Amino acid sequence: MNLTLLVWRQETPTSEGSFKEYKVNDVSPDSSFLEMLDLLNEELEVKGEAPIAFEHDCREGICGSCSMVVNGKPHGPNKLATTCQLHMRSFKDGDTIVIEPWRAKAFPVIKDLVVDRSAFDKIIQAGGFISVNTGAAVDANSILIDKESADSAFDAATCIGCGACVAACPNGSAMLFTAAKVSHLGLLAQGQPERYSRVINMVKEMDAQMFGGCTNHGECQEACPKGISIKFISRLNRDYLKGRLLQIVQGSGMKAQ
Amino acid sequence: MILDFYRSTVGKKIIMALTGAALLGFVVGHMAGNLKMFGGVGADGVHKMDHYAEFLRTMGSDLFGRETLLWVARAGLLVCVGLHILMAFQLSLINSKARPVGYKSQEYQSSTLASRGMMFGGIILLSFIVFHILHFTTGDLHFRGFEYGKVYSNVWNGFQSPSVVAFYILAMAALSFHTFHGAWSLFQTLGVDGPKLNPIIRGVALVLAILLFFGFVSVPIATSMQILSAPIG
């Protein structure tokens, strides 16, 4: 296949970027999208040009590195797939493909298609954990968890932190990510002691990182390569409201529950 | 603590949902009340609409005095509209700052014209609310023989102007779009959610949006088409 690519090129975080046009020829329909970029980068290197910087690691859809907006959709046209799982057979010979980085204030561009996603780490640090005292491990199955909660917690826990939700949201909101992290702990017994302080602290950090607010467009759930549902956002809202009401009832000393 | 709630995007959105729900409740009641325009004339030779308006002014008057409850309701609505708009502007500002550089191409998959146009429609609604109060409540922008208390006649005369009728229809279309997204969105915001419940909520929001539109525009349209007869007395 022969393709035309329009790729965002930006040298440094502060330099002004622009779209550059590239032609790639003889691409195998069986190659992955990232392999197609590898091919182009090899050609660029031979020509003495700087290769296109993009993030990748596992190339099997589990690490969440391969962030790029392909033809207006995060991770490209296919549902429930990351860019590394996208194959060139999803395109037609002669297509023009627009490739851009995630766009959000909280995800500044480092170079070309690579953005800094440490804002997500900050949200996790604010509450995406459970406090466990050290000592001998608890016996397996000593805490029983009903199947529905376990399944739901697992659905939330499939989040790979790729940031497609933020990239897709017209408001640049990180609510799906935050909600998934809040829920996968909040649904389990181990997550109960910090359930309400967790949601309050994580939302506070999410706002501090300059993500936008949720207006229930639902774009995040469409873009999520793991199919995480906006039902977790609703759950976050519910827990947030409960947590704030509990604070009012119990006074500002509230730490847990 | 309440301040922390107010400062968070989630808290602001919850305030927006609660005030939006109250406004929706009002709008439904208001629409139903307006249909009294079709009620004709009572045995005492007074339009049913004027009876109804008088009822609104006198409700609870044996306990609190004339118009007291009406003013309480008005104050409540004003607080709701004020908070709702304040939150809308604050959140919109936060949201637009969250994406300073836009995309060259962005394909929407689930958002609707209604969901993306909440601010646009909201601003039409705001200008409508201001005009509407000056038009029919105070009469300052009526210009066609406004008389306090003669509601049927004020409405009928007010809608003899085609441009006024057109503006009312436009504003009600905006309300309809706003309701289609808002009446669904508010449940998500308040944490009411479920795989079985969501399609029902979406459906109710659609029905509500359609009912509100036709319920409201029926009066200006029936008036300008002379289906409603000229006021008596």
Ligand code: HEM
């Ligand atoms: C008759 C008057 C109004 C009614 C009944 C109404 C109702 C609602 C409802 C129920 C919501 C959903 C809240 C949520 O998502 O949780 C909403 C959202 C919203 N309203 Fe209003 N509203 C009215 C007037 C206005 C005005 C005057 C403005 C703006 C100046 C406005 C701007 C907005 C915006 C920006 C949203 C958020 C949209 C979103 O979350 O997607 N509204 N409204």
Ligand code: FES
């Ligand atoms: S490279 Fe790991 S998910 Fe794509």
